[in-house]
Amino acid sequence: MLPPLKNIFWQDSAEDSSRPLNICIWGMLESQIHVKCLEDLIEKVIKYQNNKNILHFPEMQQYVISFGGYTFWKWDKNFQVKNHYRFLNPEPSSLEWTELDLRKALSQLSSSPFKKDQSPWEAIVIRNYRLGPNSIGSVIILRCHHVLGDGYSFLKMFLEQVCQGEHKPVIVPQLVHKEPSLGMILSFPLRCIYDLTQFTSNLPYDRNAWKIPFGQLKREYYTLWSPDLNVGDIKGIKNSLNVSFQAVIISAIGAGLQKLFPSGGKPIPGEITAFVPLPLPNRPEKRGFEYHASGVFVKIPLNETDPARRLVRSSNSLKKAAKMVSMSQLKIASLAGRIPFLSSMSDCVKTSGETVQSLSIFPGIDGNLFIQGHRILSAGFSINPSSRGNSGVAISSLSSFGHVKIVVTIDQGLIPLERISGFEEGVRDEIQALMLMADKNKDTVVKIN
Numbered sequence: 001m002l003p004p005l006k007n008i009f010w011q012d013s014a015e016d017s018s019r020p021l022n023i024c025i026w027g028m029l030e031s032q033i034h035v036k037c038l039e040d041l042i043e044k045v046i047k048y049q050n051n052k053n054i055l056h057f058p059e060m061q062q063y064v065i066s067f068g069g070y071t072f073w074k075w076d077k078n079f080q081v082k083n084h085y086r087f088l089n090p091e092p093s094s095l096e097w098t099e100l101d102l103r104k105a106l107s108q109l110s111s112s113p114f115k116k117d118q119s120p121w122e123a124i125v126i127r128n129y130r131l132g133p134n135s136i137g138s139v140i141i142l143r144c145h146h147v148l149g150d151g152y153s154f155l156k157m158f159l160e161q162v163c164q165g166e167h168k169p170v171i172v173p174q175l176v177h178k179e180p181s182l183g184m185i186l187s188f189p190l191r192c193i194y195d196l197t198q199f200t201s202n203l204p205y206d207r208n209a210w211k212i213p214f215g216q217l218k219r220e221y222y223t224l225w226s227p228d229l230n231v232g233d234i235k236g237i238k239n240s241l242n243v244s245f246q247a248v249i250i251s252a253i254g255a256g257l258q259k260l261f262p263s264g265g266k267p268i269p270g271e272i273t274a275f276v277p278l279p280l281p282n283r284p285e286k287r288g289f290e291y292h293a294s295g296v297f298v299k300i301p302l303n304e305t306d307p308a309r310r311l312v313r314s315s316n317s318l319k320k321a322a323k324m325v326s327m328s329q330l331k332i333a334s335l336a337g338r339i340p341f342l343s344s345m346s347d348c349v350k351t352s353g354e355t356v357q358s359l360s361i362f363p364g365i366d367g368n369l370f371i372q373g374h375r376i377l378s379a380g381f382s383i384n385p386s387s388r389g390n391s392g393v394a395i396s397s398l399s400s401f402g403h404v405k406i407v408v409t410i411d412q413g414l415i416p417l418e419r420i421s422g423f424e425e426g427v428r429d430e431i432q433a434l435m436l437m438a439d440k441n442k443d444t445v446v447k448i449n
Helices: 004-009 035-046 099-110 151-162 182-201 231-241 245-264 307-322 327-338 340-344 346-350 423-440
Strands: 022-029 062-067 070-075 085-087 121-132 135-145 164-167 221-225 271-279 293-301 356-365 367-371 374-383 393-400 403-411
Touching (some): 022 099, 022 151, 035 085, 035 121, 035 151, 099 121, 099 135, 099 221, 099 374, 135 151, 135 374, 151 356, 151 374, 231 245, 231 403, 231 423, 245 393, 245 403, 293 307, 293 356, 307 423, 356 374, 374 393
Parallel strands (some): 085 121, 271 356
Antiparallel strands (some): 022 135, 062 070, 164 367, 221 403, 271 293, 367 374, 393 403
């Protein structure tokens, strides 16, 4: 049987093109990768066993079936590696791919379903990718349905199984372990009730032109991203202006959306709400793919012309949201995922709330990394909005090799493809403005209450 949280995510069926919940992780390689290298890489990952000689990623050879309202993993008896990889430009091909071509490909992949009765993942390669004026390489994309695991699971698998070379581990927050007392055990049901009340009372209900009726969303997406932002610059802003790294990212996102939204011909909201998934401490490591996360709602300010004020509001929103995180949220979600009736009720929550359905901010990938001998130059991470509800925007931020890439996946029902513009400019201008403030050390202006 699927674990509770995976059961909830499977409500967005991987086999229905109108209801995908897909994740894409991609790496840009300095050289060309070929079929044999790719096949060897996949074989290595799917056959990897833990210290108890148990497959670490069994779901990569299984697919999901439903019975009586419950969902189960079923082994693919006809599993073949060749069914889970493809080249978008097969050899021989002299046609070069550009960043614009990659964006279009990721846009299509984000809304494409997986094959029936096969595990919902695939590896995709783009040959002859234009890396720069004088360099040609390739791109490898891992596309999978969110039912397989959470973002940290995919990042760990990417770093520890797909990549070779020295790298820093993916750091997941940990709490000091405390043995539960009798009082904690007896009060836990009351704590769950209290946390559930707090959570529901703080559920957002954005009312703006970007929450269009359900039927007007096309469920066809466009993927775009910011210029590569220097991690050192963001840390400099963080340290000088006494805010968190995440606050700087959210401030930059707000500035980018403030420039992007006018291209949709709709008024810019004063602020919008985003759901931010957060990893819980004491993450289990029994299997490769896990769901061990909670989440909070964060306000992204858009109606600010002053970067300092936007940064203050972003930081304060994060501090307020952090107080809402609790282990009992995971228990409540687990209960909902175990009971089909409650699991289906999650649709009710998603039909009204946030404008940005998911805002994922991941830690850095760093080091000298290779994929089957091919050096990785940069990486990206994207997720598309859930098909439930009328939220048509999802955002992710991933630090890799000294840079941060902010990726936006937006429904084309919100902004026609040919009119999408402004996000990159807004993000770049915001970071430059905050860098100037940090250089001048305007800590009397940026005062975090």
